[in-house]
Amino acid sequence: MFKFFQNKKITEQLYERNLELAVKNKTLSLLENLYKTSVLTLTPEEMAREITDIIRKDLNLEFAGVLIFKKEDDSLIPLYFSKSERMVNAFQKLGFILKDITIINISKHKFFKQAVYNQKYNVTNNIEEVWEELISQEHLQEIKIQSHIKTILLTPLINGKEVMAVLLLGLNRDYQMLNNFEKASIQSFTNVIALLIDKAYLYKNLQDSYEVTKKAYAIERKAKEELEELDKVKNQFLTTTQHDLRTPLTAIAGYSELLINGVFGKQTKKTIDVIKKIQEVTQNMKNKANSFLDTAQFKLGKGVISLKSGVEIEPILNEIVDELKFKAESKKVYLNFEKPAGDFKINADREKLKSALFNVIDNSVKYTVNGGVTIEIKNQKSKIKNNEESKNVLIAVKDTGIGISPDQINNLLETQFERSEQAKKVADGKGVGLYLAGQIIKLHQGKIWAESEGEEKGSTFYIELPVG
Ligand code: ADP
DSSP: HHHHHHHHHHHHHHHHHHHHHHHHHHHHHHHHHHHHHHHOOOHHHHHHHHHHHHHHHHHTTTTEEEEEEEEEGGGGEEEEEEHHHHHHHHHHHHOEEEEEEOBBOOOGGGGGHHHHHHHOOESSSTTTTHHHTTSHHHHHHHHHHHHHEEEEEEEEETTTTOOOOOOEEEESGGGGSSSSHHHHHHHHHHHHHHHHHHHHHHHHHHHHHHHHHHHHHHHHHHHHHHHHHHHHHHOOOOHHHHHHHHHHHHHHHHHHHHHTTTSSOOOOOOHHHHHHHHHHHHHHHHHHHHHHHHHHHTTTOOOOOOOOOEOOOOOHHHHHHHHHHHHHHHHHEEEEEEEEEEEEEEEEOOHHHHHHHHHHHHHHHHTOOEEEEEEEEEEEEEEEEEEEEEEEEEEEEESSSSOOOHHTTTTTTTTTTTHHOOOOOOOOOOOOHHHHHHHHHTTTTOOOEESSSSSOOOEEEEEEEEEE
C-alpha cells in the first residue's frame, strides 16, 4: 500500500516536471521567435504586429495587443492587435476596429490604472471592465460568446522606470486554469517585448530626425541659392547705380576744370568763384554717392578692401586738405595740417582709406563754426591688435566745433543715421560717413574713436593704423 502511494507521488512529480519542462520549452521557443524579430529594423507598428502575432499563435490566444501609453493625454493608444479568426469575425460582424479604440482617463480607469500607474499586471474575467463605455454591454456580450474569450490579462511594458505601453491578452481559458509556470512564462517575455518596442521607437526617432535634417539641409540649400541670386541682382543694381551716379558728376567736374583752365576762353574772377563752388558741390555729391555705394557694399559683405604695403599717409592728408581748403575758407575756419618730419607708411587701400579720412576731416570742418581744424600725425607704440604692442601711426583731427555729448560719443561709429540735434542745426548730413569710416578703419586692422569734453567744446577724432 505504501509503495502504491509512493509510486503515485513519483508519477505526480514526474507529471509536474514534464509540464514544467513543456512550458519552459514553449517559453524558450517563444523567446527565440521574439529575438528573431529583434534583428529586424521595423517601425513601432510593424514591431507590434510581429510581437502580437508570435504571442497569440505560440500561446494559442484569442487576441494579443500592444497599446502605447500617452502620459500627457492619460490615454492608451492601440499600436497593433493580433486576433484569432473567431475574434476577427466577431468584430467584423459588429463593425468595430479594435485599433481605433483609444482608452482614455487611465488614471481613473478600474482595469488599466493598475498596470499603468502601479506597474502591476491585472486579470479579469469580465470583458466589460476593459471596454466599458466604449463598446455597449450588448455588443461586448456578443463578442465574448463568439470569440470564446474567458480571461483578459494586462501586463505593463516598462522602459527603465516608466510604463511605456501595455500588453493586452485575450485567453480562451480561465486565469485559474493557467499553471504557475505559464503565469511565470508570460511575465518573463514582457521585458523582452518592452525592449523590442523601445528599439522600434528609437529607430523611428532616428529616422525622423534624419528626415528633418535632410529637409533642413534642402531648405538651407534653397535659401542659399536664392540669396546668391539676390546677391547677383544687388550687385547688378550697385554697378548700374554706381555708373549712373558717378558718370554725370565726373563730366561736370571735368568741364568745370576745363572752364577754370580757360579752355573755353578767359573767365572773370566772379565766374571762377562760381565754378569753384560748382566743383565743391560736385565733389561733395561724389563723396556722398561713394559713401552710399560703399555702405551698400559693406552691408553685402563684399571685400571691397585691397591692402597694399608702404602706402604713405602724408600725401593722402595733403590731398584731403587741398580738397577741403575752399570749404574751410568759405566758412572762415582754419584747416591746418601740422606735418612733422619722418615717414608714415602703412598697409592700406589708398582710395578707401582716403575716403574714411576725408569723412572725418570733412565733418570737423562741417561742424565747426568758429575756430578751426588741426590735423596731427605721429608714430607711436601701442596695443591695437590682439592686445600686443606694435608700431602704429596715430592721426588726430582736432576741431573747435559743436562737440559731442557723452551719451552719443560711443554710438557714433557703430550706428548709421545717428545725428545729434546740434549737428542737424549746423549742417546737412546723412549720418553714414562715420559708420563707413569705422568699417574701413576696422578692415585696416586699425582703431578709430572720438573724444570730446561735451557739447560746444570741440571734438578730436583719433585714427590709429598699424605701420606696414
Ligand atoms: P553726417 O555728418 O552726414 O550727419 P556722419 O556719419 O559723418 O554723418 O556723422 C554722424 C554724426 O556724428 C553727425 O551727424 C554729428 O552728429 C556727429 N559728428 C560727426 N563728426 C563730428 C564732429 N567733428 N563734431 C561734432 N559732431 C560730429
